[in-house]
Amino acid sequence: MPPEQTASPRWRDLVSRTAASRGYPIKIERALADPAQYSHTEKVPQLAQLLDGALKFPDGIAAKQLSGLMDLAFRVVLTVGAGSTYRGYEEFLEYALRLIEILQTRGAPTTQLLLSAARFQACLANGDPLRRSLIERAVEAAQDSPDHVIARLHLARFHIDISDYTGARRHVAECRAALGSEQDGPLGPDLETTAGITNYYIDPNTARRHFEAAVNLGHRFGEHPAATQPIATALHYLGRLAADRGEYQLALEYFVQGERRSDDYLTGHGFYHQRLAEILTDHGPAGEAEYHLCRAEETFARVGQVSNGLTLLQGSWARWYLRQGDFARAERNLTSAIEASRRESAPRVELVLQAELLRLRLRQRTLGGALRVLARAGILYLTGESISSRRHVLQQARTIAAMTSRFLRPKPIPPDQQPVSCPCGADHTTPHNTQPTATATP
Secondary structure, eight states: OOHHHHHHHHHHHHHHHHHHHHHHHHHHHHHHHOGGGGOSGGGHHHHHHHHHHHHHSGGGSOHHHHHHHHHHHHHHHHHTOOOTTOOOHHHHHHHHHHHHHHHHHTTOOOHHHHHHHHHHHHHHOTTOHHHHHHHHHHHHHOOSHHHHHHHHHHHHHHHHHTTBHHHHHHHHHHHHHHHGGGTTSTTHHHHHHHHHHHHTTTOHHHHHHHHHHHHHHHHHHTTSHHHHHHHHHHHHHHHHHHHHTTOHHHHHHHHHHHHHHSOSOHHHHHHHHHHHHHHHHHHSOHHHHHHHHHHHHHHHHHHTOOSHHHHHHHHHHHHHHHHTTOHHHHHHHHHHHHHHHHHTTOHHHHHHHHHHHHHHHHHHTOHHHHHHHHHHHHHHHHHHSBOOSHHHHHHHHHHHHHHHHHHHSOOOOOTTSOOOOOOSOOOTTSOOOOSOOOOOOO
């Protein structure tokens, strides 16, 4: 056989790889020139292919293009979603993280990309070590003071999610010291909101003052990219505090205000619908509650949420079924959700679900079952919460006990007030599915 024929397969492969190495920069440039073309769920696999191509031929792609491509990819998957049938989330993240490493070797900024990766990972496993590692890497990669503060506040919120409030407050204090006289600047709302969340389960009054401070700063910095979502989060928590006080209509209005200020991240939209549904289930029209439960589920499914959001949602569905008198279905939802929370090692999520289960046991009038739930909740609290002092454990226990009491016996609407109704403006009669989705891993 002639030598040129034995060499031709290698030659064809070389030509193919050369064409691909030249083609991917062009494809990426076109994607960045028209990002709106990717504002559809079915486009996520195409973005994953571009990430894969950039990973195979990085030398021909400028750092600015690589950063822009990853920013676009994370933004699309977190705001548009890939749908519940997409199975490439882990591969998508792997490509992105390897590209971030390439950018780091080139000295390019990577803090915001690492934080986006951490938000993505939170959809899959909120308290996962990988999420923490990504945030810590973002802190280390920060090239200026604002990025460093933003990343450290993300780290504080991670500590909140794993119930380490002492660690979270330590990070907030470091951020406050780093900002110094600029605490009233554009990063102030994020600082105050995070400080408020660290106090939510210990001192609600202090928490409320921090949230109100964040909202007040919003009058000056509400349109600043670093301030918009923290202000929305502060409004969300002011709504939760209003609900704790029995001011349910005010709580709904706070939630709607927060939603109007929030970013387009689907997980946040899912929690918004869930919070509306919880109040409407107990104090409003059942049909409006059902509508928002379905919207929450659809939203979580689009982003591939299988972490805390979807697990907590099953507890909200159980509350709705309990209102309908369907005890069996409520129990099935709670059983599967509690199992999922244990797989995720999420004790604070299981505590919320155990409270829902306690409400069910009380409605079933099963004293033994209620006592077993209380015993399990006590164990979870003592082993799952990170408490640094006796004063804090007593203070937090009193706060949680008061919240639980109000949860089990919600404050009734005064006779001179109208029953609550949803102020979101949506058509709540839109047909929707009432069958909750199983908490399956994508």
